[in-house]
Amino acid sequence: MDWITHEEDVWFEFRGNSPHQLVPGRFYKGTVDGYADFGVFVDLAPNVTGLLHRSELDRRLESLEWEPGDDVFVQVKNVRDNGNVDLGWSIRESESEFRGARIHDPDGDHDGEPIEKDRGRGRGGSTVIKTKPVAGKKTKPVGAATESAETESESEQESEQAAEPEQAAEPEQAAEPEQAAEPEQTTAADESAEGRAPTAKDVVDDLDTSASVEAESEFVEAEPVEEESVEEEAEEAVELERVAIDDIENHVGNFVRVEGEIVSVRQTGGPTVFELRDETGVADCAAFVEAGVRAYPGVEVGDFVRIDGEVERRRGELQIETEELTILEDDEAETVSQRLADALSDEARPDAIAPLVEHEPVASVGKSLLDAAEAIRRAVLESRPIVVRHTATADGYVAGAAVERAVLPLIRTEHPRDDAEYHYFTRRPLEEAVYGMDAATNDVTRMLEDRDRHDEKLPLVLLLGAGSTAESLDGLGLLGVYGSERVVVDAAPADDEVADEVDVLVNPAREGVDASDLSVGALAATLAAAINEDVRDDVSHLPAVSYWENCPQQYLDLAADHGFDADLVRELREAIALEAYYQSYQDKRELIADLLFDADEALAGHVSEQFRIKLEAEIETAQANLERREIDGVSVAVLDSDAFSHRFDFPPTELLVDELHRRTRDGDQFVTVTLGTDELYLRSTGALDFRAVVESAAEKAPVAGLAAAGIREGRIEFLSGARDEALEAVLAAAAEQF
Template sequence: AASEPESESDAGDEDRAPTAGDVVDDIAANGESEQEADAEPEPESDSESEDDAEVDAEQEAEADADDAADEAERVTLAGIDDRVGDVIRVEGEIASVRQTGGPTVFELRDETAIADCAAFVEAGVRAYPEVEVGDYVRIDGEVERRRGELQIETEELTILDGDEGDTVAQRLADALSDEARPDAVAPLAAHEPVAAVGKSLLDAAEAIRRAVLESRPIVVRHTATADGYVAGAAVERAVLPLIREEHPRDDAEYHYFTRRPLEEAVYGMDAATNDVTRMLEDRDRHDEKLPLVLLLGAGSTAESLDGLGLLGVYGSERVVVDAAPADDEVAAEVDVLVNPAREGADARDLSVGALASTLSVAVNDDVRDDVSHLPAVSYWENCPQQYLDLAESHGFDADRVSELREAVALEAYYQSYQDKRELIADLLFDADEGLAGHVSEQFRIKLEDEIETAQANLERREVGAISAAVLDSDAYSHRFDFPPTGLLVDELHRRTREGDAFVTVALGMDELYLRATGDLDLRAVVESAAEKAPAAGLAAAGIREGRIEFLTGARDEALEAVLDAAAEQF
């Protein structure tokens, strides 16, 4: 069918020219279209929508994590045993840093315990290199058990400065003060010179306990004698359990406690240089703190000032414990001095072993039964009866005590620079009587052979008011085998002395050992002898050992001068 014709108006509109009104209407229409187009969003792809959603989710998760971290509750290290698998927050002081072939291990100490915190960035690469020993930090991480030991896998470590660091420092200081100082000293047996040093024993015990709590190594120096080894073993027995309790590492007791025997009671430059070299190397290589140096029966005379001073230059704490009178200069040099004579007490019947055994129970009273026989073991003669009774009450009769003393004396001589920790512990604490009996038999055989030779070659003299027995130890003893000259002259003097004015001398090539029935002032003897033989180069080399040095070429003059000077004191 044909379409209907357009109306005249429509046709006319197509042919006529546009008016101004038409133009205005067109402009308005176009503007509305553009606004509608702008207002209508372009459709997004599905992938773009998913990416935006993931970003929003991550941001929300991070925000939630930050909020959770800010609100995380601090946990003490003593309470992490039952938190294995949990993410926790701890705060404390970095006690040490160890770089392994894998992670960096930060040893963290808080007011309750110590724990290892492992941080990993790359195998063998130091994590958080800005963190140093002594820094106060906050660590967030998961508690795990590695090879039977608890460890925190560090997720975040923050150094605490300002008020936060001060808070942690004060928290640790308060805990240390409360935990380090014992309430009182309960002696093993009643003994007046021990009672006289009660306060200084507390000071020494606090210094030792604080060193353990602060993760500072303890270096014990004692003489290589039966008395010295007994003293060192007593303190060792007390300290090792505290280290095991404080530190999670299986080898911590070897890392934080060392005994280094001395050939004599002088802590000289040789020993001090050895200690300083080791402690600086440990500080620089392993970030260790400087140690507490504990001297038992050593270091209390002026001859040790140079060595003690070297330790002081580096700020190492020094504690000296000695039964024999200490010099005033030493008291001014060291941090703690335990010395009955400085308290006005007569300590001539006190051994270093008995004094150190009392110190050990002040450090850790749990070892009281373990060390109760040690005072008796430390005496060669004239042991106070209360210590013999104490040993007897713990199953150590007189014969057993003698066996232990002799066995320790023999082992002290061999490998004298080694502590022989396990062997000495077996002898004194853990082994059956067979071990001590076997070693003490060797002691008696060797000693008797030397005594027999010495007695056959003694030269008897009368000098002024004294009688003297002189042994040429260079000619009539085995200088490089047991017994050492000091122990030989002790036993020789016990067997040969007569009356109240008797001296025994073991004369070597450039030194002599002097023993007397009365109290001799060795420095006064040397001073007087030097006036009589000024060219002999006489010097008091070891006050505790009664050892005097001289020039080899003036051997005879030195002997005569010393005997004359000794006679003047009787």
């Protein structure tokens, strides 16, 4: 077979049921399942899905015109031990561009055959037209006695013979033409060819269409069957007791009944998969009509339903093969809804907040931390995606990673899919602490796409160290228009307007407490322990990592108790700061986890060394070009960052001005400024009312267009044509506050 040596020119239709049956290097025809930030999921067969990572594409992910359900060609690059399939890009995206097409049927007789020989036919070789969702092989309902494999096999054979009398006839006794079923009808034999034994209803349907057939078989003599009695027996056979989802693993191979809420619907290249949540967990329920066709199109996310089906284990994951799905209404729906609500309230709210160490600012927000933890846990239990927004700084990344560490295990426990954590948790760093319209529009666009593509619920948006000032109201308001829940956690003082806008605000200043020695990372680590007590030890060193200076001693001691000495804490902080700058819009989930939680000292040491080399080179140049002056007794240091720093290389201007201020400040009245083309960053040894500084400066230089662009970053924008006037006005306004 010459085609074996030229597999790069042939595409394959995969008819296996396990990713480990795939052959790396081969090109396969698949169906687009959906998109994620990092690539495209492609179904190669029912329950066999691979990831085409964005790095494998020959174009930007956003430019792909594929839609869910589209046929595409991909190359299998690798199949991992856990069953994950890595896919590669195929430059050929039409059948005509390949030299041939073959069947890959690992367990069948058609392996290697040309596709043309078997098109339009079922895997058993007979034409199959599905008219309703069907499960896999027929099994006993819950509670039925278990038979031996031999007895079960004999029973299935007899059932098939009873439903298909013409197959048992002697070869010379061929059926008359008028006895054959109409071509468009799906008979019990057709269903059996697909691997499912006929049910009582199949027998009734077959008798309706083939009543004139007189079965002549040495095994079975078909007796007249009244439709009504058969249907009554079928109804009695499916009278099942409800099973909790967390108990279905004890019923593999049996028929069960589950009730709950549909939390997502995804159409694969094979079945439609309904994700069902009850008061104990979430399960995937697959309903198959025919490949790529939506089963039960009237069922939507949020519907309360009853599903009867067989519990199966596929790729190590439990799944219910749906035999019947019923939308519940009125009292039945209310009963299920109330059952879920009661269980959700009991499970979502933590018992209490147990701070990592004694620290007054953290203790002051105990109730709001409980509210935030409950909102996040509830989102997981409701199968609601969580979007975390934090600043692209060391403190911001530490805060985001702490919450991520707590939430991902809960998602893995709640959802059976291997890729659930990527669907239900997203961390998107922000360039600044303002949650503006640009970031909000990005989030809203994505969440609406996910709602329409995957029937996902609208997400909970968690802002860490961002979104707490009035400059974020427009962005927060856009989320509110769509009803997306908003939780803001910030150590710096929050504005009153934000407290009125968001659903939960965690902010010590709102409790009248001085939080000048509190970082967002320390606050988020405490929140993480409240969300998931199991990660308390994992996140205990994070508060110390989040401080550049003046870290409370109790956090340093806590880190040391968990094996993180002062040098390792410093290296982690510097490494995170460097990685936060590069690809700042990416979460870098795995890399950040390796640094913060795997405690790889070699990795931390390598990255932090690069941090120090780059920072020292920039600081040396900056210090040599500082302009120093006195204004009304206030010492001032000004760096023209356009002229004496690399604007598009590490360190970013915000980190540069912070480090310059730490190294050059002298006395209690000192101001450091980095001056760019149309913005400046301001740092001061005294507590400045930043908005008041901008207002006063705007009065002094009305033509400069001065505006507070970032309260948290100390960033002020101005018109480039009035650069000198803007600088002088800001310095004078700052000096007035000392």
